[in-house]
Amino acid sequence: MFSIATRRALVVLWGLSLVFSLKATAQDSPVADLTGMSIEDLSQVRLSTASRHLEDLRKAPAAVTVISADEIARYGWRTVADLLRSVTGFYTAYDRSYAYVGVRGFLQSGDYNARVLLLIDGHRVNDNIYDSALMGTEFPLDLNLIDRVEVVRGPGSSLFGTNAELAVVNVFTRQPDHETSVEATSGADSFAGRTGEVRASFRAAQYAALFSGSLYRSNGAHDLFFPEFASPETNNGIASNMDGDRYDHAFAMIRRGQFRLEGLFGTRDKIVPNAPYGTIFGDPANRTMDTLGYVDASYSHDFSANTQLDVRAYYDAYRFKGTYPYVGADGTSRTVQVNDAAADGIGFEIVVGQRLGRHRIVAGTAGEHNFRINQRNYYQGQPPFLNDRRTLSLAAVFGEAELNPSSHFSFNIGGRVDWYDLYGTNLSPRVAAMYFPTGSTSLKYMFNHAFRAPDPYDEFYVDEVDITGTNKSLKPENINTHTVLLEHAFNSKLHMAASGFSNSLNNVIKEQEDPITGDTHFANEIGDTGRGAELELIAKYPSGWMGRTSYTFERTRQKQSGTTVMNSPAHLAKLNAVAPLTAAGFLGAEFLYTSSEQNFEGQRIGSSFLANATLSTRTFRNGLQLSASCYNVLDRNWATPTGPEVQAPATVQDGRTWRFRLTYRRGFERKRATP
Amino acid sequence: MISRAANYERVTHNSLWCAVLAVTSLFPISGSLLWGQQDERAVRAAFVFNLTKYVSWPGAHDRLVLGVIGEESIGPVLKQILDGKLSDGRRITVVMHPMDAELKECDLLYVAESAPAKIQSILDRVGSRAVLTVGETDQFTRAGGMVGLVRSGDQIEIEVNRDALRIHQLEMSSRLLKLAVIVSGSGGMR
Numbered sequence: 001m002f003s004i005a006t007r008r009a010l011v012v013l014w015g016l017s018l019v020f021s022l023k024a025t026a027q028d029s030p031v032a033d034l035t036g037m038s039i040e041d042l043s044q045v046r047l048s049t050a051s052r053h054l055e056d057l058r059k060a061p062a063a064v065t066v067i068s069a070d071e072i073a074r075y076g077w078r079t080v081a082d083l084l085r086s087v088t089g090f091y092t093a094y095d096r097s098y099a100y101v102g103v104r105g106f107l108q109s110g111d112y113n114a115r116v117l118l119l120i121d122g123h124r125v126n127d128n129i130y131d132s133a134l135m136g137t138e139f140p141l142d143l144n145l146i147d148r149v150e151v152v153r154g155p156g157s158s159l160f161g162t163n164a165e166l167a168v169v170n171v172f173t174r175q176p177d178h179e180t181s182v183e184a185t186s187g188a189d190s191f192a193g194r195t196g197e198v199r200a201s202f203r204a205a206q207y208a209a210l211f212s213g214s215l216y217r218s219n220g221a222h223d224l225f226f227p228e229f230a231s232p233e234t235n236n237g238i239a240s241n242m243d244g245d246r247y248d249h250a251f252a253m254i255r256r257g258q259f260r261l262e263g264l265f266g267t268r269d270k271i272v273p274n275a276p277y278g279t280i281f282g283d284p285a286n287r288t289m290d291t292l293g294y295v296d297a298s299y300s301h302d303f304s305a306n307t308q309l310d311v312r313a314y315y316d317a318y319r320f321k322g323t324y325p326y327v328g329a330d331g332t333s334r335t336v337q338v339n340d341a342a343a344d345g346i347g348f349e350i351v352v353g354q355r356l357g358r359h360r361i362v363a364g365t366a367g368e369h370n371f372r373i374n375q376r377n378y379y380q381g382q383p384p385f386l387n388d389r390r391t392l393s394l395a396a397v398f399g400e401a402e403l404n405p406s407s408h409f410s411f412n413i414g415g416r417v418d419w420y421d422l423y424g425t426n427l428s429p430r431v432a433a434m435y436f437p438t439g440s441t442s443l444k445y446m447f448n449h450a451f452r453a454p455d456p457y458d459e460f461y462v463d464e465v466d467i468t469g470t471n472k473s474l475k476p477e478n479i480n481t482h483t484v485l486l487e488h489a490f491n492s493k494l495h496m497a498a499s500g501f502s503n504s505l506n507n508v509i510k511e512q513e514d515p516i517t518g519d520t521h522f523a524n525e526i527g528d529t530g531r532g533a534e535l536e537l538i539a540k541y542p543s544g545w546m547g548r549t550s551y552t553f554e555r556t557r558q559k560q561s562g563t564t565v566m567n568s569p570a571h572l573a574k575l576n577a578v579a580p581l582t583a584a585g586f587l588g589a590e591f592l593y594t595s596s597e598q599n600f601e602g603q604r605i606g607s608s609f610l611a612n613a614t615l616s617t618r619t620f621r622n623g624l625q626l627s628a629s630c631y632n633v634l635d636r637n638w639a640t641p642t643g644p645e646v647q648a649p650a651t652v653q654d655g656r657t658w659r660f661r662l663t664y665r666r667g668f669e670r671k672r673a674t675p
Numbered sequence: 676m677i678s679r680a681a682n683y684e685r686v687t688h689n690s691l692w693c694a695v696l697a698v699t700s701l702f703p704i705s706g707s708l709l710w711g712q713q714d715e716r717a718v719r720a721a722f723v724f725n726l727t728k729y730v731s732w733p734g735a736h737d738r739l740v741l742g743v744i745g746e747e748s749i750g751p752v753l754k755q756i757l758d759g760k761l762s763d764g765r766r767i768t769v770v771m772h773p774m775d776a777e778l779k780e781c782d783l784l785y786v787a788e789s790a791p792a793k794i795q796s797i798l799d800r801v802g803s804r805a806v807l808t809v810g811e812t813d814q815f816t817r818a819g820g821m822v823g824l825v826r827s828g829d830q831i832e833i834e835v836n837r838d839a840l841r842i843h844q845l846e847m848s849s850r851l852l853k854l855a856v857i858v859s860g861s862g863g864m865r
Contacts (some may be wrong), residue, residue, distance in 0.1 A: 031716055031717045031756065033753060034718060039725040039854060042725065043830070178853065306746065648756055
């Protein structure tokens with residue numbers, strides 16, 4: 001692609017640009033002047049925690065995208081998967097049961113986003129049976145409760161442990177309002193979807209609290225056509241009223257100074273229309289139900305301006321129930337197989353941050369004991385043929401040092417050791433070298449080694465299709481990632497980032513299918529390698545204009561065969577933009593291109609181009625706020641790849657759909673005596 | 676012999692890095708700040724600036740003297756951002772580590788200390804003068820300081836000791852009080 005002479009010229013040009021920039025500002029980087037911000041805006045500013053205790057996003061040893069609550073409202077995103085689809089290097093799939101997220105060319109059918117770590121307010125919400133990160137309507141928090149989402153592209157096991165192989169998605173919830181207030185949202189969308197949400201903030205003395213509850217019900221698409229079932233016995237492939245979706249959410253946070261108590265509950269029930277795992281087509285007993293909850297108590301204490309302590313203790317609960325109707329052995333009767341799973345665990349985490357002059361170190365320890373990891377599998381009315389009960393414990397220590405020998409250089413060295421009673425020990429190191437030629441430019445090199453421990457589903461699940469039972473002895477998989485990242489701010493409103501990355505996924509835990517019997521099981525494979533580059537441009541203007549555009553190119557191949565891996569589009573191009581229409585409203589639009597990809601059987605799934613648009617208002621004086629969204633505006637046909645559990649090579653996605661929302665807010669200002 | 680697959684990967688790899696270099700070398704590098712990054716010290720400085728606008732001192736002032744005591748890292752940032760800036764027509768002068776004589780000139784004292792004994796000692800030095808005392812920890816206002824810019828989770832929250840303000844004849848606007856957590860402390864004549 002480039003001759004040797006061209007490459008040399010580029011290196012010289014690049015070097016010169018750095019030298020000149022260094023010469024231009026051979027002094028310490030100035031700190032931003034935020035005095036133009038109002039006191040109200042300042043009180044909403046969040047100090048970054050992209051890397052635990054990191055106070056300066058500029059020195060984050062990772063590529064980080066921060067999505068604000070404003071963007072969530074302006075683009076009309078319905079789920080975290082919608083939101084992540086707009087992020088550089090991310091793409092999604094949906095099999096009408098769960099939403100799946102791919103990152104930089106990796107999206108493996110048969111697991112449930114187990115290579116992405118999902119956190120809410122720093123609390124891990126990947127469950128402890130399937131390691132699933134619930135990203136679609138199954139995500140247990142209303143998007144209206146999100147203050148911002150920090151998306152770290154690349155591994156994060158050096159601080160967070162298992163699952164943080166491809167990305168860390170940290171969702172930060174809204175804080176209680178500064179005054180007692182109530183807010184209600186009512187919404188309607190295509191397929192008879194309706195939602196009701198209520199939020200309330202309370203302030204009393206030094207206590208602040210936020211409570212929220214919501215319901216969502218959708219009938220789903222009335223008729224869905226599945227050509228693989230197009231025969232008269234199966235209603236000519238039409239699944240009628242088989243796409244229903246419902247969730248209930250509750251959330252509470254009480255804060256007093258640096259102490260916070262937070263609780264969350266979410267349950268989602270989905271009818272699955274595409275008869276996975278060879279079940280009866282058109283039978284409404286095809287369902288999955290996920291319930292997730294936690295109680296998390298955390299406390300931060302500043303021993304001094306240089307020493308901080310974060311302590312967290314929590315209880316986690318997860319329940320899954322899946323029902324799968326089958327034709328009985330006699331060929332006429334119907335029987336329903338039930339998978340149910342339950343996990344309960346308690347854990348703690350202690351993190352200490354210490355500033356030593358211009359350097360900074362972070363050290364922490366974590367422990368978790370899952371006192372219940374149960375998986376049952378049975379036919380209704382019969383004793384279970386799988387009744388696996390066990391416990392799972394882990395302990396971890398981690399640390400990170402940020403060394404800043406001068407204002408132009410920063411080095412980050414860190415690592416984490418995890419001990420699992422079932423899966424042994426894992427070490428996850430990270431090394432980053434960062435160069436800041438000016439206050440507006442940074443060049444970073446990062447090496448990460450991250451892992452995913454096998455989960456109880458990978459290891460101990462048994463059914464009549466999964467033939468290997470408990471003899472798997474899976475090893476943890478791991479990933480080595482090298483990243484070079486250049487970030488530059490042209491001015492305070494326009495920011496770019498360019499990166500090149502190389503991933504090597506080893507001992508990958510993959511769902512295997514017997515080509516003759518169709519039986520499946522999980523086993524370690526040698527792994528995959530991926531390389532690619534990303535370029536993104538982000539703009540934000542005080543007038544309300546904002547936008548992001550990005551392009552990602554990647555090639556991910558199986559190590560053994562050299563062939564392209566499943567679900568790995570080579571090109572991703574995105575454009576998101578918000579335009580203020582009048583003083584009252586905004587138009588948010590996004591255009592998302594995903595190139596063709598192959599499914600797990602090597603079948604080609606065509607490219608997709610999605611255009612979504614949302615009209616939204618500011619909050620009027622009377623407390624009302626409205627939004628109207630149209631998804632897949634151009635009504636394009638598009639599909640995402642499926643795994644071996646579904647007969648079709650891809651799942652057809654919705655055409656043009658709509659959503660309308662009305663929010664009313666009322667504040668109750670505290671009465672104060674005249675001084 | 677190198678396999679064909681290995682060759683292919685190497686060519687792709689090199690081309691990618693060259694492409695990144697090509698793209699990155701085209702961007703002019705200026706001296707402005709990276710976009711969207713909020714340093715805690717910058718946020719604190721901006722809060723202090725806002726305090727100067729929303730607090731009324733007794734008597735007429737044509738300048739505001741801001742003293743900084745304590746930990747090293749915030750002082751230079753306050754100096755860099757606020758020194759010479761106009762707040763409602765009054766020019767701000769930042770004095771680092773004011774001695775007792777300079778302390779008398781201060782209208783606002785930023786106390787970057789967290790040890791209760793040190794905080795107490797500094798507040799004792801201020802005495803009954805109309806000096807707006809601003810601290811960083813939740814102990815500060817309870818020890819008799821007036822405003823705490825306290826880190827709460829990943830935000831800065833304002834704590835106000837109204838008794839201490841009243842005793843020192845300072846008034847704070849309702850706009851600021853609306854955002855603040857009101858605490859009671861041992862603010863009295865010393």
